[in-house]
Amino acid sequence: MKGKASRRSFLTAGLAAPVAGLARRTMDVTYGGSTQAPAAAPVSYRTLGRTGLKVSAVGFGCMITSDASVIERAAEAGINYFDTARGYQGGNNERMVGAALKSRRKQVYISTKTHGASKQAALADLETSLRELGTDYVDVWYLHAIGNPAQLTDGALEAQQTAKQQGKARFVGLSTHSNQAEVIQAAIRTGKIDVVLAAYNFTLYKTLEPALEAAAKAGLGVVAMKTMAGGFRKARPGTELHAKLSREGAMLAALKWVLRNPNVHTTVPSMTDMDQLEENLKAMVEPFREADQQILAEHLRHIAPLYCRGCNRCLDQCPQGLPIPDMLRCLMYAEGYGEFALGRERFLELPPRAARVHCRDCARCAVRCPNGVRVAERLKRAQELFA
Amino acid sequence: MWARRFMALGLLLAALPAAAQKPDCSLAPGWTQHGPARSFEPDNLFEYMDGNAEGYLLYRFVRMQGVTCRSGGDTIVFDVSEMADPEWAYGMFTANRDPDSPTEPLGMGGQILPRKATFAKDRYYVEFSAEPEKDHRAALRAFALAMEKRIAGRSRPPETLGWFPPERLKPDSVRLVPESVLGLRLLQRGYVAEYEFGKAFLVAESSPEAAAGLMAKLRARFTGNEPAAVADEAFRAADRYLGGLCFFRKGRYIGGFANLKEGEDAAGAAARLAARIP
Numbered sequence: 240m241k242g243k244a245s246r247r248s249f250l251t252a253g254l255a256a257p258v259a260g261l262a263r264r265t266m267d268v269t270y271g272g273s274t275q276a277p278a279a280a281p282v283s284y285r286t287l288g289r290t291g292l293k294v295s296a297v298g299f300g301c302m303i304t305s306d307a308s309v310i311e312r313a314a315e316a317g318i319n320y321f322d323t324a325r326g327y328q329g330g331n332n333e334r335m336v337g338a339a340l341k342s343r344r345k346q347v348y349i350s351t352k353t354h355g356a357s358k359q360a361a362l363a364d365l366e367t368s369l370r371e372l373g374t375d376y377v378d379v380w381y382l383h384a385i386g387n388p389a390q391l392t393d394g395a396l397e398a399q400q401t402a403k404q405q406g407k408a409r410f411v412g413l414s415t416h417s418n419q420a421e422v423i424q425a426a427i428r429t430g431k432i433d434v435v436l437a438a439y440n441f442t443l444y445k446t447l448e449p450a451l452e453a454a455a456k457a458g459l460g461v462v463a464m465k466t467m468a469g470g471f472r473k474a475r476p477g478t479e480l481h482a483k484l485s486r487e488g489a490m491l492a493a494l495k496w497v498l499r500n501p502n503v504h505t506t507v508p509s510m511t512d513m514d515q516l517e518e519n520l521k522a523m524v525e526p527f528r529e530a531d532q533q534i535l536a537e538h539l540r541h542i543a544p545l546y547c548r549g550c551n552r553c554l555d556q557c558p559q560g561l562p563i564p565d566m567l568r569c570l571m572y573a574e575g576y577g578e579f580a581l582g583r584e585r586f587l588e589l590p591p592r593a594a595r596v597h598c599r600d601c602a603r604c605a606v607r608c609p610n611g612v613r614v615a616e617r618l619k620r621a622q623e624l625f626a
Numbered sequence: 627m628w629a630r631r632f633m634a635l636g637l638l639l640a641a642l643p644a645a646a647q648k649p650d651c652s653l654a655p656g657w658t659q660h661g662p663a664r665s666f667e668p669d670n671l672f673e674y675m676d677g678n679a680e681g682y683l684l685y686r687f688v689r690m691q692g693v694t695c696r697s698g699g700d701t702i703v704f705d706v707s708e709m710a711d712p713e714w715a716y717g718m719f720t721a722n723r724d725p726d727s728p729t730e731p732l733g734m735g736g737q738i739l740p741r742k743a744t745f746a747k748d749r750y751y752v753e754f755s756a757e758p759e760k761d762h763r764a765a766l767r768a769f770a771l772a773m774e775k776r777i778a779g780r781s782r783p784p785e786t787l788g789w790f791p792p793e794r795l796k797p798d799s800v801r802l803v804p805e806s807v808l809g810l811r812l813l814q815r816g817y818v819a820e821y822e823f824g825k826a827f828l829v830a831e832s833s834p835e836a837a838a839g840l841m842a843k844l845r846a847r848f849t850g851n852e853p854a855a856v857a858d859e860a861f862r863a864a865d866r867y868l869g870g871l872c873f874f875r876k877g878r879y880i881g882g883f884a885n886l887k888e889g890e891d892a893a894g895a896a897a898r899l900a901a902r903i904p
Contacts, residue, residue, distance in 0.1 A: 302678075302680055302681065303680055303681065303684050303805075304809075305803040305804070305805070305806065305807070305809075305818070306803070306806065306807070306808050306809035306818075308808065308809045308867040308868055308885075309806075309809035309867075311867055312809075312866075312867050315866075324677065324678070326677070326678050327678065327681060328681060328721050328722055329721070329722030329723065329724065329744075330724065331721065331722065331723075331724075331725065334725075352677070359759075360759075363759070383677050384677035414677060416672065416677060417672075417673075509680065511805050511806040511809070511811075512805075512806035512809045512810060512811040513809055513810065513811070513867075514811045515806075515811070574669070579670070579672075579673050624670075
């Protein structure tokens with residue numbers, strides 16, 4: 240099994256000390272918004288790689304937004320990068336975003352995405368997107384949810400180049416949620432992708448940061464999504480956990496954590512209301528503090544019992560000889576980092592008994608984790624997912 | 627022996643409703659299943675819906691079962707999502723329907739387009755997507771009608787829809803907003819309707835007392851508001867983003883109008899809405 244980094248180092252390395260070189264390279268500009276725009280929150284802008292677009296460090300993920308007034312207010316406050324997709328809300332999301340930004344189209348950047356794999360399907364999607372957005376161009380047009388380099392088909396890449404030549408897409412990119420590092424490296428190799436949109440947050444970074452750095456060095460724009468939700472996947476609005484995390488400032492801390500990385504040029508957190516917007520605006524002016532670090536570390540402690548810390552003290556305990564730390568690590572890739580494909584790939588590299596020997600066949604699990612990981616339960620989950 | 631038989635019968639009966647909701651390619655003649663059936667829950671929906679799972683989770687998604695059906699060179703992806711209750715299933719439908727195309731009386735509401743069909747019935751949201759590019763409406767209709775018959779339970783849309791005054795209401799514009807109605811976190815979940823002259827909303831709280839507490843918070847939020855004579859209590863205000871607005875409380879309901887065009891009577895519109903709430 241490759242990658243012997245322990246869960247402990249995965250969980251805490253990025254929080255305990257600022258990552259070397261993560262000094263912010265931002266151009267702070269105070270936005271001259273209205274008196275009703277959040278006055279105490281100047282917006283900072285970064286350059287989106289070789290596109291040269293000056294984008295607000297906090298952009299706007301419109302996917303789950305229900306009311307256009309939040310988008311309008313964000314634009315007025317100085318946020319200038321708005322992300323949607325053909326598939327969101329059955330296409331209704333593009334319609335709403337277009338209507339909300341119509342009066343200030345030249346002052347904002349709009350990105351959308353296509354699932355079209357062939358040239359014809361992708362270009363047809365783009366035409367629909369332009370119509371629904373009420374514009375004759377998008378600033379960034381992404382191939383949506385690329386999980387494998389093989390999905391970067393010639394047809395899709397050709398469609399993107401055609402769209403650029405026709406002036407319908409100023410720049411092109413891809414979004415990725417799984418197998419991200421590999422996909423980003425593949426995007427760099429094409430020489431045709433201008434921007435990558437990747438899931439990046441405080442629980443999901445170890446495997447990704449080298450790829451983001453490589454992308455930025457190669458001149459690609461880097462946009463981060465799932466900046467908060469990925470870290471608080473179980474925290475749905477309306478739940479007590481969500482309320483608790485909001486009260487403690489965990490959401491803001493998570494966004495500030497992402498913005499520490501200068502290889503991230505903008506972020507697209509989802510926003511559904513004015514309060515979220517105002518909180519997210521603060522991320523551009525408040526530094527990542529010791530208190531933020533503690534909040535995130537506390538959350539990681541909360542989820543840590545689910546994950547192996549790599550002490551290997553369980554290795555000789557399983558009478559069936561299962562490679563417990565390796566199996567748990569695969570599960571961590573899938574559930575902790577959202578890297579399902581990576582988890583499955585690594586699992587399939589393990590000795591065949593990892594899939595063949597079923598934990599449920601043992602009447603009682605002999606393994607006792609000194610860190611409290613519920614080993615039998617977690618191994619069953621790994622086998623359900625990957626075997 | 628009898629206990630075992632009872633248990634087996636119980637298991638069979640428990641499985642029946644679940645089987646009825648399962649997507650099935652044989653529902654339309656000439657179609658066969660291609661590949662294995664799919665099943666997803668909130669924790670792994672992203673494996674299937676990568677990039678769009680949040681849109682389902684927002685509507686209290688419970689699980690999805692799906693199959694891919696083929697007939698000749700045509701493919702239909704057939705997915706059935708179970709939501710927490712019928713209202714969420716209907717909400718999912720309203721969020722995803724094409725507002726420029728007509729709806730159909732399928733379950734609580736449905737739509738059949740050239741390459742896509744959707745409907746909601748009881749707590750199920752059913753979707754069909756067809757390939758390749760052409761008009762698949764006949765096949766989609768056959769599948770949708772057959773599946774709609776299979777699903778038992780509620781086929782009436784939520785009563786709340788009928789409370790919005792029909793005058794100058796944009797057709798099929800009422801939708802369930804799962805969080806932050808009008809972009810206000812205080813209004814957690816409710817219905818929004820588009821009118822030619824603005825938009826209306828309706829939120830249900832757990833009790834009149836809870837609604838009164840929420841009204842107090844809303845008053846504090848919209849400074850400079852003026853009282854209005856609508857229902858139990860009401861106020862008018864002007865907001866940069868929500869425009870002219872009038873919010874009222876009637877019992878445990880909070881409703882009103884926002885983004886009203888200039889010259890529209892905010893309190894009058896709110897009063898017409900309030901009058902229709904039982």
